[in-house]
Amino acid sequence: MIKVVAIVGPTAVGKSALGLKLAQKFNGEIISGDSMQIYKKLDIGTAKDTPEELQAVPHHLVDICDASERYTVKDFQQKARQIITDLSKEQKLPLVVGGTGFYLSSLVNNLNLGGKSDSDPSLRKQLMTIEQAGGIDQLQKMLQTIDPKAFEKIDIDNSRRLIRAIEVMKTTGKSITEQNNGEKWADFYLVGLTDERQKLYGRINQRVDMMAQNGLIDEAKYVYDHRDEFPQASKGIGYKELYPYFDGTADLETCLSEIKKNSRHFAKRQFTYFRNQMDVDWYNISDDNNYQEIIEKNIVNFMEG
Known part of the structure; x- marks a missing residue:
């Protein structure tokens, strides 16, 4: 190997x-x-x-x-x-x-x-709009509420990763930290x-x-x-x-x-x-x-x- x-x-x-x-x-x-x-x-x-x-x-x-x-x-x-x-x-x-x-x-x-099964372009666009308006704090609170495990483990100062983690959780019902x-x-x-x-x-x-x-x-x-x-x-x-x-x-x-x-x-x-x-x-x-x-x-x- x-x-x-x-x-x-x-x-x-x-x-x-x-x-x-x-x-x-x-x-x-x-x-x-x-x-x-x-x-x-x-x-x-x-x-x-x-x-x-x-x-x-x-x-x-x-x-x-x-x-x-x-x-x-x-x-x-x-x-x-x-x-x-x-x-x-x-x-x-x-x-x-x-x-x-x-x-x-x-x-x-x-x-x-993952791929299309854990993606939601419309949701991602909404989250990006929040981020572009200076709402990274709002994204952090959102992730902490719906996926506290991911909130503790990913870089929450990176808006791209915040958006991805929220997207995966809302789309699949599973934390991004539980990927196979x-x-x-x-x-x-x-x-x-x-x-x-x-x-x-x-x-x-x-x-x-x-x-x-x-x-x-x-x-x-x-x-x-x-x-x-x-x-x-x-x-x-x-x-x-x-x-x-x-x-x-x-x-x-x-x-x-x-x-x-x-x-x-x-x-x-x-x-x-x-x-x-x-x-x-x-x-x-x-x-x-x-x-x-x-x-x-x-x-x-x-x-x-």
Whole structure:
């Protein structure tokens, strides 16, 4: 069976750095499991690897879409599975690296993402009208009422996922979290990185400051100027929080603080999702200075098993 290693965990914990080292050691290639790194020209706010890092190891599913394009979980699942299959034939180790929980779950669990039977275009249009009118709070309350399980497990700040979860529940009467798994098609070893909360939060804050120094404001202004054309990307953490600054209704420091706060909340939700939804082998990067060596040994055992 195809062997795949996935590196998961909260934002800013060091997934990308570990992925690069493991890819170089095990003749691997990296498949991004991030829902924002697919977009061209959005580099800083999405925390893409540097151009040098992208050249050091082959990367897949990075810079594959214009920000105006719609990209779904099903798109990711299909593309990632094909890449993994091809890499396996070339005797290379596929390394899926990213923190978008539902993306990883769709791949690892081979989720049946449905079709016409759980779609209602007219309902979706109504929900999108609510969202476009600034009613994400209303969508959140709606989902919490009809599907509290999904409310706890999906990214409720992502209006597209809110709308999809409501649509599935209202159309089928079943939670989007209860989608059937398909047959097992690959053997996954899930490496989870975590850290003490205050240390992780400190790294998140530092990362945001570095992003601001490296051009985040200009990148966010580009998204702001095209926000009607970029329906998914315009709602990303790191961009939307700067809109009040561009509107002249908030100062820059306040907006950067909001990015830090939302990133910390997102990191907490990421950890909760991976811990509760997937079979992850967790490594606390502060508890063991040799965690990378241990991970490498466990990957060898996984590959030989």
